[in-house]
Amino acid sequence: MAKDMTLLWGSSSPPCWRIQIMLEEKQLQGYNQKLLSFEKMEHKSQEVLDMNPRGQLPAFKCGNHILNESYAACFFLENQYKSQGTKLIPDSPDAQALMYQRMFEVLTLHQKMVCVIYYNYMVPEGERHDSAIQRNKEALTAELKLWEGYLNKTDCCLAGKEFTLADVLVFPYIAYMFHYGLSSERYPALAKYYNSLKDRPSIKATWPPYWQKFADQDALKTI
Amino acid sequence: MAKDMTLLWGSSSPPCWRIQIMLEEKQLQGYNQKLLSFEKMEHKSQEVLDMNPRGQLPAFKCGNHILNESYAACFFLENQYKSQGTKLIPDSPDAQALMYQRMFEVLTLHQKMVCVIYYNYMVPEGERHDSAIQRNKEALTAELKLWEGYLNKTDCCLAGKEFTLADVLVFPYIAYMFHYGLSSERYPALAKYYNSLKDRPSIKATWPPYWQKFADQDALKTI
Known part of the structure; x- marks a missing residue:
């Protein structure tokens, strides 16, 4: 399933980093990824705009689902992969x-x-x-x-x-x-x-x- | 359980309103509540500060749990009362x-x-x-x-x-x-x-x- 995911990210952006940590915790390594440069304004490129209309990073796609908001991506991944990797929502x-x-x-x-x-x-x-x-x-x-x-x-x-x-x-x-x-x-x-x-x-x-x-x-x- | 909940709220505050809608959807009417006035600065009163150190509304308590962030309160209530009232997180x-x-x-x-x-x-x-x-x-x-x-x-x-x-x-x-x-x-x-x-x-x-x-x-x- 990780092969069906694509993350366009910028270095040191906390929202991007959250999704990267999340994918590691859920053992979803092997996803497609591309490091873009904020300095070169690559977050305003057509490639990003096609996924994220605000022209912001992260731009994240999980199958056909667009989940650019880092909270949205993390909640969705936890819900879809409850029993895979670290369980991140405690029962207590x-x-x-x-x-x-x-x-x-x-x-x-x-x-x-x-x-x-x-x-x-x-x-x-x-x-x-x-x-x-x-x-x-x-x-x-x-x-x-x-x-x-x-x-x-x-x-x-x-x-x-x-x-x-x-x-x-x-x-x-x-x-x-x-x-x-x-x-x-x-x-x-x-x-x-x-x-x-x-x-x-x-x-x-x-x-x-x-x-x-x-x-x-x-x-x-x-x- | 609703009797064990307390909501201090201000009229027309979207974060307060969210929790109120949530409590209705989960059939948790009958909770303790108090309408406070922003104009009179009642959100900076000791009663609020005891629950919400930023002196903001909502101030929400569910049993011993402080859930002042409206998103936090809504997620917690949905999780704790999954099968009560409206199911608010779809399976699809x-x-x-x-x-x-x-x-x-x-x-x-x-x-x-x-x-x-x-x-x-x-x-x-x-x-x-x-x-x-x-x-x-x-x-x-x-x-x-x-x-x-x-x-x-x-x-x-x-x-x-x-x-x-x-x-x-x-x-x-x-x-x-x-x-x-x-x-x-x-x-x-x-x-x-x-x-x-x-x-x-x-x-x-x-x-x-x-x-x-x-x-x-x-x-x-x-x-």
């Missing part, structure tokens, strides 16, 4: 509730992170304001403190001892933030989480070959 | 893939809608730019055209003939946009979708008693 209601809550809360963290890392990329020069930059940084700091608290209380993974769909969906963002300079000293629980998962086979096998250069590599150093 | 891979893709794509629509409706609310006076307002409107128009195309091709619901979790999660935003002035003439497929679901019992029973006054009621009239 406690772990399940925590998994769902964390995997969707990360959308808020993502939003706040993007506003800091990509401010200059997203806001044209004449519209930039130091007050907005400052506000965005404060919002991200407050958000990160919440996550630091969550991870202080867990065993190793987001929903307890077991690696779940929440980790597939959240880990790439945590790795992303450390790559862009987040301080391990100020966020030790986040750093512990990052270190405990970075060598997991599915994650190691799909580690981004390079990181996007749109953003300052120290963008999160002062957060 | 075709419908399932489409359902997942649409329910997560709506996050992009939401983001673009918020940037138009709440521009003045989100951006302090000294930081506002006509060029940003124009760009936000164009982005929303392009996004809405995509959805108009999607809905042109479906039977009545987002993933085909059956009402699914995608409709629970997307419908409140579509209703929201028509409330804020979206044109039925320019978006006939969206209007048809809206009209075909607005009298569904779960939706009618939970229709917002009033709409938030933060935004201009005609905010989307020119989109």
Whole structure:
């Protein structure tokens, strides 16, 4: 079945990375894949637009099914391959509730992170304001403190001892933030989480070959 | 079990409305609930903060499980009450893939809608730019055209003939946009979708008693 899947992806894009981790966890190696360059605007090519009308990566096809949203792809794959590879939705209601809550809360963290890392990329020069930059940084700091608290209380993974769909969906963002300079000293629980998962086979096998250069590599150093 | 659930909500908030529709669909009426006022800043009260540290609504508790994210609450309830009320995740891979893709794509629509409706609310006076307002409107128009195309091709619901979790999660935003002035003439497929679901019992029973006054009621009239 993996031969019937095609992933067009960009290096260091957390949504792309999620699908790659997911495919490893479900033992679906051997899928068709193509690494495209954001810098060369290959995500706006006809090949991508044919699968993803927004011209974004990932563009993912599973048989005839288009699943460009990384959450959609991960949920679909877990549902279709329940008994293959890692079981990623726990049966226990406690772990399940925590998994769902964390995997969707990360959308808020993502939003706040993007506003800091990509401010200059997203806001044209004449519209930039130091007050907005400052506000965005404060919002991200407050958000990160919440996550630091969550991870202080867990065993190793987001929903307890077991690696779940929440980790597939959240880990790439945590790795992303450390790559862009987040301080391990100020966020030790986040750093512990990052270190405990970075060598997991599915994650190691799909580690981004390079990181996007749109953003300052120290963008999160002062957060 | 519904007696063991508590929902703190705000009127016309799509995330709150989703959980209300979900609870109706799963025949979980009789839960504890409290309508709070955004205008009076009741979402920042201690009662909310005890359940939702971001001070946002919904704040939802199901037994001991905190599920403030509307997606998290809906997925959890569907999983825990699979055979009760409406079955909201279809078995057919075709419908399932489409359902997942649409329910997560709506996050992009939401983001673009918020940037138009709440521009003045989100951006302090000294930081506002006509060029940003124009760009936000164009982005929303392009996004809405995509959805108009999607809905042109479906039977009545987002993933085909059956009402699914995608409709629970997307419908409140579509209703929201028509409330804020979206044109039925320019978006006939969206209007048809809206009209075909607005009298569904779960939706009618939970229709917002009033709409938030933060935004201009005609905010989307020119989109």
